[in-house]
Amino acid sequence: RTKVFLDCDPGRDDAVAILLALHLPEIDLVGISSVHGNSTIDAMTYNAVRLLVSYGSAEQATRIPVFKGSEFPLVAAPRTASTIHGADGLGGVEGLLDMSNERVAQQQSEALKSNAIIGMADACKALAPGEKLTLVGVGAFTNIALFISVFPDLLLEKVSQIVLMGGAEGRGNKSPVSESNVYCDPHAASIVFDCPIPVVICPLNLTHTAIFTDEIHSLLLQPNPTAPFSPEAPLPPAASDLRLSLSTNLTHFAAAYKRKYGFLGPPLHDPLTIAYIARPELFKGTRYRVDVELKGDHSVGATVVDLWEYKKEQVDQDPSNWGRKGKNVLILEEVDVPAFYK
Ligand code: BDR
Ligand code: CA
Numbered sequence: 001r002t003k004v005f006l007d008c009d010p011g012r013d014d015a016v017a018i019l020l021a022l023h024l025p026e027i028d029l030v031g032i033s034s035v036h037g038n039s040t041i042d043a044m045t046y047n048a049v050r051l052l053v054s055y056g057s058a059e060q061a062t063r064i065p066v067f068k069g070s071e072f073p074l075v076a077a078p079r080t081a082s083t084i085h086g087a088d089g090l091g092g093v094e095g096l097l098d099m100s101n102e103r104v105a106q107q108q109s110e111a112l113k114s115n116a117i118i119g120m121a122d123a124c125k126a127l128a129p130g131e132k133l134t135l136v137g138v139g140a141f142t143n144i145a146l147f148i149s150v151f152p153d154l155l156l157e158k159v160s161q162i163v164l165m166g167g168a169e170g171r172g173n174k175s176p177v178s179e180s181n182v183y184c185d186p187h188a189a190s191i192v193f194d195c196p197i198p199v200v201i202c203p204l205n206l207t208h209t210a211i212f213t214d215e216i217h218s219l220l221l222q223p224n225p226t227a228p229f230s231p232e233a234p235l236p237p238a239a240s241d242l243r244l245s246l247s248t249n250l251t252h253f254a255a256a257y258k259r260k261y262g263f264l265g266p267p268l269h270d271p272l273t274i275a276y277i278a279r280p281e282l283f284k285g286t287r288y289r290v291d292v293e294l295k296g297d298h299s300v301g302a303t304v305v306d307l308w309e310y311k312k313e314q315v316d317q318d319p320s321n322w323g324r325k326g327k328n329v330l331i332l333e334e335v336d337v338p339a340f341y342k
Helices: 012-023 041-056 058-063 102-113 116-125 143-150 153-156 186-193 214-220 235-263 271-278 335-342
Strands: 002-008 027-034 135-136 160-163 198-201 283-288 290-292 303-305 329-335
Touching: 002 012, 002 116, 002 271, 012 027, 012 235, 012 271, 012 283, 027 041, 027 116, 027 271, 041 058, 041 102, 041 235, 058 102, 058 116, 116 135, 116 143, 116 153, 135 143, 143 153, 143 186, 153 160, 160 271, 186 290, 198 271, 214 235, 271 329, 271 335
Parallel strands: 002 027, 002 135, 135 160, 160 198, 198 329
Antiparallel strands: 283 329, 290 303
């Protein structure tokens, strides 16, 4: 099982990433941190807590810590994404536990006293000798950039790879050319992409192929997802809150994507990172030199992917060099979509 620390801004698709990280047998989730992005840091922290407690087993809800992360980007002006995710990041979602639940209240009080960067460092220090951690980022990359800058030795010794949802080749969802997680903190993205360990990204070009259609939604609502669909069958009581929360969440996500982008349904961006860690054989990717546009009139936050090796002369072609001068990012370009949704 791969030990995973998940940094997120929950967030409609982040919620599904948390669900997968808690329940895929290949993943051992050891910590969750919040970061600004889809809404304020307070909302992101509370959502991380209530998703963990609602979706995890009693043991997971007690053992897995939640850490509060950065409120602002490193340099850029703060931004949120309320048109897609609602005012608090999970606008309109029903069926999640709240502060009236003892464990939610306890986890929330611990989270507010904590710090994401220290949480990442502590997760590294708790590893057995020879064991490594996978760091996952599905919000702005501020916390991860700070961890890299403050604890470079832990990064090198204890982190096997960083897997991110972010960036795009020639498209955007916050501007014509910038994807939200990079746009929300482009300087942080630049630091993370150039760090000296393997960095993997799920860009929009990949996530836009993994659309959560109405048909997949109806499968989710089946009492037994492997049985033929029967719309009038009631949901079993034990699963109703989980399914209610997923269904209300994804209904709002779908409406926003249909309205704003004209898509058939929302792309489940963030869960693809967890799916990649659990089942890398479902994905195909290529390593490229990727830089982040940090200033400009039209392209701030764009990921500049050197598809045709224009920078061949300057870029170290040694595959062991992931750092500042190397081909620094493995971009996932294809996924087996039916297997992912299954
Ligand atoms: C990314 O931006 C966020 O709004 C989503 O949760 C996802 O992580 C998609 O661009
Ligand atoms: Ca996210």
